[in-house]
Amino acid sequence: MPKVADIQRALEPTWCPGCGNYNMQKALLEVLEESGMDFEDYAMVWGIGCHGNGADFYRAQGFHGLHGRALPLATGIALTNPDLKVIVNMGDGDGYGIGGNHFIHSVRRNIDMVAIYHNNQIYGLTTGQASPTSDQFMQTPSTPGGVVEEPVNPVGVAVAQGATFVARGFAGDVEHLKSLYRQALDHHGFSLVDVYQPCVTWNKVNTFKWFRDRVYKLEELDGYDPTNRTMAFEKSMSTFHELTCAPDECKIPIGVFYREAESFTYQDGLPQLDRPMWKHAEAPRDISKILEAY
C-alpha cells in the first residue's frame, strides 16, 4: 500500500514558511497511509486558493477545479463509483464564499465525501483581502475601514442544515487533526472538517499562538455528547461572534461537534449506484433475428 513518500510528490511546496497548510498536508498524508487505501481507492479534488496549490503536491487521481466549484465537481466524480472515497480540499473564500451555496446543498444532499476546509479567515492567494470567515471589523486591503459583516459560521450552518458529520480542527495540532480525518474518512455521508489554518503572511490576528491560547477539545469536555445535535449547535455558536475577545473570555472548541452513526446518503438513494457505472455497460445485443422478418 502507498506510503507517505509515495503519495507526496517530490516538489517543494509554494506555501509560505510556517503556513498551516504544511501540517494539514502532513496529517492527510499520514492518514492516507494508515488507511491502507490504494491510489485507485480514492480521488482528490481542489478548489482555488493557497490550499489549491496542494493539488500539485499529492500523487493522487483528482481534479483541480475552479474557484468555489470543488463540491459539485467532486459530486460528479463520487456518483460514478460508490466504492470511491472522495476527498475535497477547499479554502474559506472558495468553499464558504463563492461556493457557499454548494456547501449548503452538499450537506443537505448528504453526499458521501470528505470536505476539508483550509480556513485561514483571509484570501491568502490574492494577498490578504477579507474572506467570508474574516472576523467582523477586521481591517484588510479590501476592507481598510473594517469588515462590516459577521463571519460565516460553517460548523453552525452544517449542524443546523442536518449534517451527519461535523468537525473542526486546528492546523497547530496534527495528531488531533489526524483523528478528525480518520473519523471523517470512516463516516458514511458528508463529512465536514473545518480546519483553522493560520495564514502567517496575511492574517496577523488569528495566528498559531492566538489559536493555541483559545482552543480546547470537545472530547475532553465533561458530558459533551457528539450525537446530540442541540448540544452541537450550542457549542457551534459559543464563540463565533466574539473571535477578537481575550483568551480568558472565550475558548474555541475543536473536535467532533456532531456525528450520526447511521446516515442515509445521496448515493444510498440511487439504485443505479449498487455498482460502479462502468459495470452497467452491456454487451451489444444481436438483433439480426428480429430483422429477419423484414
Next chain:
Amino acid sequence: MAEHKTLATTGNSVVAEAMRQCKPNVMAAYPITPQTTIVEEFAGFVAKGRTDCEYVTVESEHSAMSACVGASAAGARVMTATSSQGLALMWEELHIAAGMRLPIVMANANRALSAPINIHCDHSDIMGARDTGWVTFFAETAQEAYDNTIMAVRIAEHPDVMLPVMSTLDGFITTHSIDRVDVLDDASVSGFVGEYRPKNPLLNTEAPALHGSFAGLGGPFFEFKRQQREAMESARTVIKQVGDEYAQISGRPFDVIDTWGMDDAETAIVVLGSTAGNARHVARELRAQGEKVGVVKVRVWRPFPYAELAAALKGVKAVAVLDRAESFGAEGGPLFLETRSALYDAEARVPVVGYIYGLGGADVRLELIERVYQDLSDIAAGGVAPGSLVYLGAREEA
C-alpha cells in the same frame, strides 16, 4: 487643456483613480488577480473619505455584477472591476446589464480562462463576453486605461446609448507595470462626466418601475433587442463626440483606431491592447531599413470600427491580424474574423493572415513580430499566404 499631473504608476492604480474622479455611487466587487488592486485602491479611497461611494465586498463576481445591476436599476452610477473567471462568472448578468440598458462601467484586467489554470494575460475572457452587448474598449497603456475609463462614463450614460461599457487593460502587462500617466484634476473630470440623471429608475416613488420582467410569448423581446442594436450603432457617433470633447481637456486626440505608418504602408499588422507597442517598435526598426510597414491598433472593440479599419488598410498589399484569443472551429481569432469582414467591401482583394499569439501570457518577443512582417513581405512580393492559422511562437512549432 485642463490641470493635470504626471505620475509614474500602474494601470490598475490609475483606473482606480479615474473611477474615484468619476464619482460612482455604488461599487460592488470581488478580488481576482490581476484586477484586485483596482478595487483595493478604491477601498482605500472609501476608507479615507476621498469618495462617498458605497462599496460592498460581495461573495462572488456573479453577486458583484448582480449588485451592480440592482444599484444601477435603482438609479445609481455604478462601477466595478473584474478579470478572467470573474468575468466568466458574471456572464448571465452581463446580458442583463445590457438588456436592461444599465450604464454600468467596468474595468477588466484581460486574463486567460481556465482550463488548464492560468493567471496571465490573454483576451479569451473578454472575447467570451463579446456578444453580451457591452461597449468595449481596449487599452494599450495605463494612460489609455485611465482615459477610456473616464470616457466610458459619458458614453454609457449618453441618452442615445444607455449601455454598459467595459474598459479593458492587459493583465499584468498594463495592470501592474509602472508607466507614465497624465492624470487630470478632479474638477475637470467631474465636470466632464457630469451628474448621472437616470431616466426610469425603479426607485421612483412618483412612477414606480419594474425592470426585467417577462417579454416573451409575443411580448416585445425581439424589439428590445433591435433597440439594443440601435443603441450600439448610436454609440459609434457618441464615442467620437465624447472622444473629441475629452481631447479638449486631456490634450490627447482620440479615435476608435490608432494608426502608425499607414499613410504609405504596404503591409500592416492589426492588433488589440498592449502588443501594439511591440508591433510599433518593430515597425519603426523596419521603417529605418526602408520597409514600408504599418500598425493599426483597434481601441474600440464593440461597436467594431469596420469603416475606419477598412479605410486605414486601403491600398496595403498584405495584412496580418494578431489575436490573443481563440475561436476554436472558426477560421481565425475574433479580431481576424472582424478584420476580414471589414475588408470584404474593399475594391481590391487583400490577403489577410491570422496569427494566434500570447495565450496564457506566452511571451510576445520582438522576433515573433519581425517574423510576421517577414511573412507579409513575402506575401506582398507574390508569395503564398500560410494555409492555416499560425500559432506564433508555440514551442512545439519550432
